[in-house]
Amino acid sequence: MKKSLFYLSAIALSVSLVACQDAEEETSNTNTSDQTAADEETTNEDEDSPESADITIEGLGDHYHTGDTIELTASLNEDVDYDHWHWYIKESDQTDWEVASGQQGDSFSEEASVDGLEVKATLYNDDHEVFAESEPVVIVIDDHHGHDEESRQIYQGYFEDEQVQDRELSDWEGDWQSVYPYLLDGSLDEVFEHKAEEGDMTPEEYKDYYDIGYETDVERIVIDNGNVTFQQDGQEYSGDYEYDGYEILTYEKGNRGVRFIYALSEEAENMPQYIQFSDHIIAPEVSSHFHLYWGDNREELLEEVTNWPTYYPSNLDADGIIRDQLAH
Known part of the structure; x- marks a missing residue:
């Protein structure tokens, strides 16, 4: 009678240990799956929100004549939701850039009047931090036969x-x-x-x-x-x-x-x-x-x-x- 009780106790303990082990493995697998899903979600978020992009200025003419209209467009190589643009200009004898007044959005339009004028476009994120900036382009004014x-x-x-x-x-x-x-x-x-x-x-x-x-x-x-x-x-x-x-x-x-x-x-x-x-x-x-x-x-x-x-x-x-x- 005592032997029978002993065997029953041993069997119960063994079953209990197996159940605990299965539970631990299930918990481990669940945690691993959750972590993987979280990592994938983070990766997708990163892919959806690029940290930077390249800006190309299009529409630059080979040269302009005094009084021509300069029309430029800033083009991004990434799709983003930001739309806060600033255009900056700098004359050849200047060292500091200044904001081009009246220029809004991704387009720039101005009368040609300064030979050698540099122009660049800057896009800001929602925190008004620089997200991307173009290389400057140079406006060349060549009136050929002069205006005198x-x-x-x-x-x-x-x-x-x-x-x-x-x-x-x-x-x-x-x-x-x-x-x-x-x-x-x-x-x-x-x-x-x-x-x-x-x-x-x-x-x-x-x-x-x-x-x-x-x-x-x-x-x-x-x-x-x-x-x-x-x-x-x-x-x-x-x-x-x-x-x-x-x-x-x-x-x-x-x-x-x-x-x-x-x-x-x-x-x-x-x-x-x-x-x-x-x-x-x-x-x-x-x-x-x-x-x-x-x-x-x-x-x-x-x-x-x-x-x-x-x-x-x-x-x-x-x-x-x-x-x-x-x-x-």
Whole structure:
């Protein structure tokens, strides 16, 4: 009888120990699951709320003219709920940034008046702490022919002979695109409408006039250290040119222009013997665009005044070319 009681007690103890062990494992598994879920929740929260982001400023023009409207937009690479923006500006001779007044949200709009002006965008979080800040961009103002009366007169073709000076081919060095394709696709219609508002022809008549002027099949010109390359119908032709003086021309309206002439120094396949530049500039100065005449007869080229293929920097898009033409 005593042996039976002993065995029953041992069995009960064993069952109790197993039950406790199972309970401990269950508790441990439950705690582990809870902790894992908490960790995952924290991770998800971190992913939903980035600690920082990159800001890119878009819309910067290659250059502006005095009085143009500068329009910039700040673009974030992350989706966030913050919308507290400030724009800051700093002139080239200043060391401290100042808040650009009147600029709200992720866009900046201001009249171009200061060359070298730096602009940056800053986004703040809900605690008014800096969340992200862009790299500064620099506003370049290039009025090309100036705004003083003498420069305007020269641009219009009124100057004295003694003001004209020799120019190096480096004044036109760079990679240039023909403006003619922009006329053909309608991009320049805005320019012709603007001319019609101030001129004596309709927009259609201006377009026809410039169609004759701009027409060319040389879509790109690269000038580098005295070497000139024409890109024409998918082919490239190159030659070296040297300075051959200038000629002053008088037009029917009474104004004048200067042709700066360069001659082929060595025979080169498919390259003209002469190229002549006209860009409303009469002394050494880097050109922003130009009209070009080419052929094998120097004197005959000087008589060409109706077809003047025109070239702008190849890195300008249609908007940049339009902005430049509207400024003149």
